[in-house]
Amino acid sequence: MSYDLSLLGWTESRSFQLPDGTVPARVARVDRGAAEVIAADGQHHARYGASVRRAAAADPVALPCVGDWVALRWLPEGRHELEAVLPRTTAFVRGGVSRHSVGGLSGDGQGQVLAANVDVVFVAEPSMHATDYADLGRIERLVALAWESGGTPVVLVTKSDLFEQGLDDLMADVRTAAPGVDVHAVSSQRGEGVEIVRGYLEGSRTAVVLGPSGAGKSTLVNALADTSVMETQQVRAADGRGRHTTVHRELIPLPGGGLVIDTPGIRRIGLYDMSDGVDLVFSDVEELALRCRFGDCGHDSEPGCAVRAAVESGDLPQRRLESWRKLQREAAWMAARTDARARKELQSKWKVITKEMRRSGRNRP
Structure with missing residues (x-):
């Protein structure tokens, strides 16, 4: 199966970023040390090349992630190699997540890229929980990360069919938590609000859907794709929450144009390089x-x-x-x-340079 890369968001202005002998591809899914990518001639499994591994070792943010444009090389032994990650236009990065905390704050100073080259960030919050303080705080946190990523945040109050009374008041509370951001009520089961969401994905725009487990993210993606592309589960009757169905991030081209990245439910969301x-x-x-x-x-x-x-x-x-x-x-x-x-990294780098300079001096005649 062949693909028109322009429909996946590729622009010719990126061509000069490609190393000689490589072709462009977009990362649809990542695994340990490898990625599933979409190139013009189809989908391929590509292992990370040495340069990619070195960059990731120096900074985890450099790891390939879903949505990245990469340079793909065909090797003589009959396999594909991911040689380089092309510069990102946007990147949704959360801070390092840790179970330990210092002064009530947790993290390790390193970031993790959840999605790259994203135009729209859909923050999905289920209606039956969005009135809790913790959930309004989660909306604020995710919207802050969305703004910092370079994408445009849009808040979706999902499963609105389960909130029969007081929906207008609920929407007003959510708008207070996200000033200046579009907020929509969505019921994927009834199809309400789905076309509004689809309108943000015209052409080759890419969106990522973020939110807690049980927010109906995969159900929404299936509604946008007009078919079952992601597995879903019913919420538990005891507490109204869902289980983690989506266990990986995946880029899904939509039949009507645009692309969407589904993500697992996010439990802990640390800030990273935020201002x-x-x-x-x-x-x-x-x-x-x-x-x-x-x-x-x-x-x-x-x-x-x-x-x-x-x-x-x-x-x-x-x-x-x-x-x-x-x-x-x-x-x-x-x-x-x-x-x-x-x-610390700069100091280590200068120590190496200093040692090399001293060694070179000793070797002079």
Whole structure:
């Protein structure tokens, strides 16, 4: 089966990035040390070349991920090799996830790319849980990561058919958690809102669907594809939550145009190299902060604090202020960890250079 790469998002402007003797391909799925890719002449299984392995060893963010454009080489022994990952236009990166924490924050200073070259980030939140504080906080966190990735976030309140009363109030709460972001109610089972979602994928645009297990991500992907391309499970009756059905990320070309990346349910979501994303999600808090009497206001007990005044008047939920503080602390902590790791790598690199210079000096006649 052959593919028109332009329908997969390929543009000729990327051609100069290809090493000689290679062809472009897009990563549809990754495995340990290899990837399933889509090239013009069909789908192939390609192992990582030495240059890719070296880059990934130096920085896990350089690992090939779903959505990447890569350079594919056909080897004489009859197999394909993934020689290079082409520069990404966007990258959805979460911070290193750890079961251990420091000061309430967890992570290892390294990132993991969940999807690359994505135009739209669908944040899926099931309607029956979205009113909980933790879930609104999850929306804020995922939208912040989406903004930072370079993609456009869109929040989908899924399984809206299960929320018979108060849906308008629920949607208003979600919009408060994601100012300036499109928010839609979707019922994949009934087909409600699916065409609105499809409208974001016109042409060769790529979207990734992110959210917790049981949010109906795979059901939505199946509805967009008009066929069963992803396995699904019913939610448990006891707590309304689903099990992890999707166990890998996969790029799926849609028959009507566009591509979508389905993902497993995300349990822990660490921030990584985050700055503008948090500011955009909390643009309402940032705008209030500009009205504070003091430029370095901590929004605690300072006189003339516009943020605290908004909380006391009910214009700004206390939960939202606490969420903003939490993500600001985490973003600052992750930035410090990342900077420390970068300094350590630079020091190691200079030690190697210094040793080589000394060795070269000793070898001079």
